[in-house]
Amino acid sequence: xxxPKTYLVGGAVRDALLGLPVRERDWVxxxxxxxxxxxxxxxxxxxxxxxxxxxxxGEEYALARTERKQGQGYHGFVxxxxxxxxxxEDLRRRDLTINAMAQDPETGEIIDPYGxxxxxxxxxxxxxSDAFVEDPxxxxxxxxxxxxxxxxxxxxxxxxxxxxxxxxxxGELNALTPERVWKEMEKxxxxxxxxxxxxxxxEVGALKVLLPEIAALDGVPQHPKWHPxxxxxxxxxxxxxxxxxxxxxxxxxFAALVHDVGKGVTPREKWPHHPGHxxxxxxxxxxxxxxxxxxxxxHELAVKGTRxxxxxxxxxxxxxxxxxxxxxxxxxxLYRKPDIFARLLDLAEADYRGRLGFEQTPYPxxxxxxxxxxxxxAVSPQTFVAQGLKGKAIGEAVARARLExxxxxxxxxxxx
Numbered sequence: 180x181x182x183p184k185t186y187l188v189g190g191a192v193r194d195a196l197l198g199l200p201v202r203e204r205d206w207v208x209x210x211x212x213x214x215x216x217x218x219x220x221x222x223x224x225x226x227x228x229x230x231x232x233x234x235x236x237g238e239e240y241a242l243a244r245t246e247r248k249q250g251q252g253y254h255g256f257v258x259x260x261x262x263x264x265x266x267x268e269d270l271r272r273r274d275l276t277i278n279a280m281a282q283d284p285e286t287g288e289i290i291d292p293y294g295x296x297x298x299x300x301x302x303x304x305x306x307x308s309d310a311f312v313e314d315p316x317x318x319x320x321x322x323x324x325x326x327x328x329x330x331x332x333x334x335x336x337x338x339x340x341x342x343x344x345x346x347x348x349x350g351e352l353n354a355l356t357p358e359r360v361w362k363e364m365e366k367x368x369x370x371x372x373x374x375x376x377x378x379x380x381x382e383v384g385a386l387k388v389l390l391p392e393i394a395a396l397d398g399v400p401q402h403p404k405w406h407p408x409x410x411x412x413x414x415x416x417x418x419x420x421x422x423x424x425x426x427x428x429x430x431x432x433f434a435a436l437v438h439d440v441g442k443g444v445t446p447r448e449k450w451p452h453h454p455g456h457x458x459x460x461x462x463x464x465x466x467x468x469x470x471x472x473x474x475x476x477x478h479e480l481a482v483k484g485t486r487x488x489x490x491x492x493x494x495x496x497x498x499x500x501x502x503x504x505x506x507x508x509x510x511x512x513l514y515r516k517p518d519i520f521a522r523l524l525d526l527a528e529a530d531y532r533g534r535l536g537f538e539q540t541p542y543p544x545x546x547x548x549x550x551x552x553x554x555x556x557a558v559s560p561q562t563f564v565a566q567g568l569k570g571k572a573i574g575e576a577v578a579r580a581r582l583e584x585x586x587x588x589x590x591x592x593x594x595x
Contacts, residue, residue, distance in 0.1 A: 183211035185240065186266060186281040186290065193277050196289075196299055197331065206233075206240045207269055207281065210262045216240070228258035243269040246310075267292045271308055274317045275324065275339075279307045298336075304328075305336035315351040318343050319363040319389075322379040329372035340383060347384035360389060361471040368432045373423050374416040377436065381412070392463045393436060395443035400451040408535035411442045418533030425525045430477045434484035434526050435533075437464045441485065460485040480519060483511050484526045491527030495544040501585040505578070508555065517556070524548055551588045555581045 191204040213229050221231035221240060229242040244260035245268050266281055273279040276295040293307050304321055311317055325333060367376035380386040387394035396411035408414055422435035441460025442453045464485040468478040490507050493499050513520045528542035563576040
């Protein structure tokens with residue numbers, strides 16, 4: 180057999196051409212067998228098809244392969260890896276033309292059989308072949324790339340959009356495992372523009388399949404005095420965008436996505452008002468978290484954000500009693516988990532700024548909450564231990580002292 184040839188492929192080639200930092204590199208080996216790879220010291224890791232780790236760098240090297248659809252969903256594929264599989268055949272099975280390029284590490288030559296470089300220059304996301312429809316996960320992947328590359332102004336090719344719409348309508352998205360969906364969603368939430376991911380999914384009809392609770396917000400009106408941007412879905416995506424600007428935090432960004440989900444079940448006769456939407460949203464958020472088996476930290480912040488985000492605006496406006504504020508602090512676990520409260524305050528800021536005309540407006544209540552939290556957290560149980568209190572009496576005394584500080588803070592704010 181001829182000497183096997185190795186090529187850099189996929190995202191590393193794409194990102195280098197865009198001037199983005201290359202964080203990981205994947206390689207394809209053409210003309211090799213598993214036995215040849217093992218003889219070179221590579222460590223096998225692939226289960227469905229031959230993938231190996233380089234003995235020094237730890238980078239992934241896959242044998243050139245083709246794939247054929249044989250069943251439903253992401254796992255319904257048969258892979259064929261053999262020395263006769265060409266580089267062009269391997270690249271053809273990839274999702275987008277911009278991901279179907281390779282580079283010869285020795286000469287630097289870009290191998291681009293499907294026009295990926297041209298689409299990079301034109302800022303177009305275009306599928307490589309009609310085999311795109313065989314993998315429903317690609318609907319989410321394309322939406323994620325739209326989010327990842329949003330700063331460059333990428334748009335979907337009309338024919339790719341049409342295929343994604345067809346796939347969303349086909350029912351194949353239901354074959355995706357919760358873990359696969361969340362993995363793509365989590366990657367999208369880490370991008371600079373996560374709102375684009377959900378917008379693209381909505382435009383092609385996939386959001387109503389994967390997140391019907393969020394899709395239901397489309398067209399639901401809000402009071403124009405407080406929400407000049409329009410319906411609840413528009414506001415929601417603006418809040419996700421603002422949350423992404425505030426903090427690189429998947430849990431915060433997901434909490435932003437679901438914070439107003441309760442408005443989707445407001446009776447029509449109450450529109451454009453949404454009384455009690457926070458409480459109404461909790462079971463919907465719980466259902467989403469359970470459906471995709473979200474990590475506990477994401478689940479906790481999402482539920483607490485859904486339930487309590489409105490109180491962050493009401494408190495400084497004098498619409499919460501000191502007792503209600505004390506309850507809020509207990510329910511969000513301020514004293515044991517102050518980091519959760521800090522992220523909820525970020526969510527409140529994103530909610531405030533995620534409105535037309537408010538994007539650059541500082542959140543007016545941040546300092547109010549920060550000062551109050553500093554005051555109540557300064558109450559120390561040791562003070563009451565020193566007074567001779569024991570057991571349950573200590574906790575009761577701490578609670579009274581904290582409530583007194585809340586009353587004092589609210590009273591001073593009211594007088595000013």
